[in-house]
Each structure stands twice: as C-alpha cells, then as structure tokens.
Amino acid sequence: MIKKLTLAIAILSTMTAVLYAKEKPLVYMSVASYQQVFVKDKKGHIKKDKNGKPIKKWVRATKVIPGYIVKYVDTIVNDANDTLKNATVTNPIDPNLIFVADSAKSDANISVKYSVNRGKSFDTPDKLMVLGKDRKMHPAKPKDYNAISFTIDKVPAHSKVKISYKVKLK
Amino acid sequence: MRYISIAVMFLGTLYAKGTLANTVINNVAKINYTLGGIDNNITSNTSSFVVDKVVDIVIVWQDNAPVEVGASEHDKVLKFNLTNLGNFTDDINLTYEHNSTSDFVPLNPIIHIDSNGNGTYDPGVDAVLTDINLSSDANTTLFIVSDIPSDANISNISRDDIKAASNTSATAGADRPNQVDTVVRKGTDRAEGIYKVRDYFLISSKSAKIHSDDNATHTGTIITYTIDLGIGGNSAGKSITNVKLKDSIPAGTKYQAGSLRLDGANLSDPADGDAGNFDGIAVHVNVGTISGAVHKKVKFDVRVQ
Numbered sequence: 001m002i003k004k005l006t007l008a009i010a011i012l013s014t015m016t017a018v019l020y021a022k023e024k025p026l027v028y029m030s031v032a033s034y035q036q037v038f039v040k041d042k043k044g045h046i047k048k049d050k051n052g053k054p055i056k057k058w059v060r061a062t063k064v065i066p067g068y069i070v071k072y073v074d075t076i077v078n079d080a081n082d083t084l085k086n087a088t089v090t091n092p093i094d095p096n097l098i099f100v101a102d103s104a105k106s107d108a109n110i111s112v113k114y115s116v117n118r119g120k121s122f123d124t125p126d127k128l129m130v131l132g133k134d135r136k137m138h139p140a141k142p143k144d145y146n147a148i149s150f151t152i153d154k155v156p157a158h159s160k161v162k163i164s165y166k167v168k169l170k
Numbered sequence: 171m172r173y174i175s176i177a178v179m180f181l182g183t184l185y186a187k188g189t190l191a192n193t194v195i196n197n198v199a200k201i202n203y204t205l206g207g208i209d210n211n212i213t214s215n216t217s218s219f220v221v222d223k224v225v226d227i228v229i230v231w232q233d234n235a236p237v238e239v240g241a242s243e244h245d246k247v248l249k250f251n252l253t254n255l256g257n258f259t260d261d262i263n264l265t266y267e268h269n270s271t272s273d274f275v276p277l278n279p280i281i282h283i284d285s286n287g288n289g290t291y292d293p294g295v296d297a298v299l300t301d302i303n304l305s306s307d308a309n310t311t312l313f314i315v316s317d318i319p320s321d322a323n324i325s326n327i328s329r330d331d332i333k334a335a336s337n338t339s340a341t342a343g344a345d346r347p348n349q350v351d352t353v354v355r356k357g358t359d360r361a362e363g364i365y366k367v368r369d370y371f372l373i374s375s376k377s378a379k380i381h382s383d384d385n386a387t388h389t390g391t392i393i394t395y396t397i398d399l400g401i402g403g404n405s406a407g408k409s410i411t412n413v414k415l416k417d418s419i420p421a422g423t424k425y426q427a428g429s430l431r432l433d434g435a436n437l438s439d440p441a442d443g444d445a446g447n448f449d450g451i452a453v454h455v456n457v458g459t460i461s462g463a464v465h466k467k468v469k470f471d472v473r474v475q
Binding site: 025026027028029030031032033035061062063064065066067070072074076078080082084085086087088089090091092094096097155169170 | 189
C-alpha cells in the first residue's frame, strides 16, 4: 500500500514537472513575415477604394516572388509582473534580402542600429562604412545592412511590443 | 533536336542576380533583456518563406545596323543575345521566324549558338540548336545563319526573327500551399534582325590584248588578259574586303611563267608569300580590299598552243 502511494506521488510529481515545463514562459518573442496582396472579390477582380486605388492587405508570407517587399514583425511579450528593461532585439538580414530604408516602426519608443558585419557590431547609418569595389571606404547604404538591432527602453508588465521592418527580396 | 545545357555562360550579365527559386529564407530574432534585475536572452521562432519561380527571358538583336549582304552570298549572319532573367534554369525553345513584309526570303535559315563564346559565327564549330537550358541570369549569343537568294535586289531588306519561348508555364488556379508557384513575367520574347542587300557591289570585266600584227591568234601568239575589279552602284565611301580572284587558263593556251601582275606589280608563280600564284590550271590572286572608285587590275599572259 505504501509502495503504491509512493509510486502515485512520484507519477504525480513527474506530471507536475512536465506541466510546469510546458507553461508559457513569462517573456517570449515571435517573428512573422508578411507580404502585401491585392484584395479580390469573389470573381477574382481586384477591389478598389472610393478613390479608385487597388485595396491591398498584408498576409502571411509563405511564398514570395523576387522583387517583392516582405514585412517582418517581431512581437515581444512580457507576461511577468515586472517591467522588462534594456531590451535589445536583433534580426539578421538574409543575403537575399535588401533592407528598405526608413521602414523600421514600432508602437514603443525604439532606437534602431544596423550592422554591416553580420551582427558583430551595430551603429547608426551615419557611422557605418563599407569597403567599395575601388578598395576605398564608403558610407554604407541600406543594401549593405546585414543585421538590424532595436533597443526598447521598457516593456511594461503584462504587455507586448511590436516592431516591424521591411525588406525586398532580391 | 539539339539540346544544349549551359551552366556557366560566356558573357557577363547586365542584370542583378535574383534569388534562386526554391530558396528558403529564414529569420530568427534574438532578444537580450533585464527582468527583475536579472539579465536574460531568448530567441524567437524561425520565420520562413520560400522563393517562387519567375520566368523572365529577353532576346536582343546585337548588330548595330542592318547586316549588308549581296545576292547569292552564303552563311550571312545575324547576331542575337538571349538572357534568362528568371531565377531558375529555364528550358527555352528557339524558333526562326521570317517577317512577311520583307523584300526577299533568305534561304536555309538556321539558328546556331556561339559554342566557343567568341562572339563570332564559326562554321562547323557553333552548333545548331532549337532548345537551350539557360541558367538563371546567364546569357548567350545566338546567330541566324542564312544564304541570300540570287534574285535579291539592291537595297532589298529581309526581317528575320528569333522567337524565344520558355517551356515553363505559370501556375494555374488557386494557391497551392507548401508548393512553389511559377510566375511568368516574360515567357516569350522575340528579336528581329535585318539583312539589307548592298547598294554597291563588286564588278569585274575581262579583256584580252592579242599581240600579233593581224590582231588574230595563231600558234605562238601571246594574249594578255586583264581583269578589272571595282565597285559598282553607290561606291562612294564603300569598301569590299577579302576579294579573291580565280581565273582558269583558256583551253588551247599555256600560261606564261612569271607574267602574273596585280596593279602592275609582279607576282611570283609559286604559292608563297605574295598575293598570287599559278597552280597549273588557274591563276589565283588575293586582291584584298577594293575601296570607292579605285579599281584593281590583274594581268597575266598566255601563249596560244
């Protein structure tokens, strides 16, 4: 009887540990990619607004055509009871992508820096230099960026922050 | 059907290289932060998308002006450049087309590829083809090689095209989750080259001077033949290059050794370093270039047998 009780307690403890392990973390982050598509009616015609402009919407990007724009959205969730501070989010920029200038946005106060050395260091555009084909250093352009960094002052308890930026598929 | 795969092409491309079809683009973000006075870092999920196929081909005529030809000339060449701007190795079908508004119809038109990549048509080297597998962003030189009919008149033109058509079709119907779609930007392209029959042409006349008192030929009479070569038609500022003369000795006569001359200059009989020779049957003279109104004269003597 005691052995059975001990075994039951052990199983219960294990299940609790598993459940605990599967609990949502207090802080987590997701990345999603989107692309813009035309909104169509049931007949397949592109819908237009009152000004005659085609209506577009952002949808999850699963397949993308070269030359098209992709929007990445980082979502940082803080489910803790404390404020998340000194947050720095970094995203690599794939060699097949070109950063779209001035496309970084957020619903929080952020500062943005870029890297031209695959994330080893980040700086503001005016301080970034790259080696040109003429073997001289030149100011970096958005096409030279290969990582992007966002600094967020704080993410209050039980809130989330979204950051987005756009890239163009080569 | 000749089928040629080209992995690496000969010429550089003018176009930026696009991302290859089926490439998977991943993005994983990282965050460093402080929570409750403790530094932490985590990574995000992996966000992925795949690159669709894009069909995009372009063909351009490369000659800067109509290619000048003469009636009855052979192996006249129109030059084209075919580029695959798509993002995968495309199977492209090539077809010759003749524009019916032309003044004449070239004979035996055949499409060749510049097999050795030297930009010039080389008979026997540059292969005939009707299909090509062209890598993404690669380009190649193609030629239409034709003969010009004998009845093509001065200043006549012929418009002749290469039609390049991808054998890859756009994905039809509704979106197919988890499958790469094919988008056609330009699946067919056509470039037109032009042959133009010259308004100037090679003219020749042959005369004979009989060296006898009665101006008749007898056994032993020497005859001097003169072949005059020039440009007829609109000759001003025009040149005809690589002119070569062959003239057989008339039956019943014997070539007089050492008598061959080009514009008064003696040419030796053996096939050696100079421009002429006699091979026992005919005289051969490499006349070279004839320009404008300047004529060239070839002379030689025969003795009546």
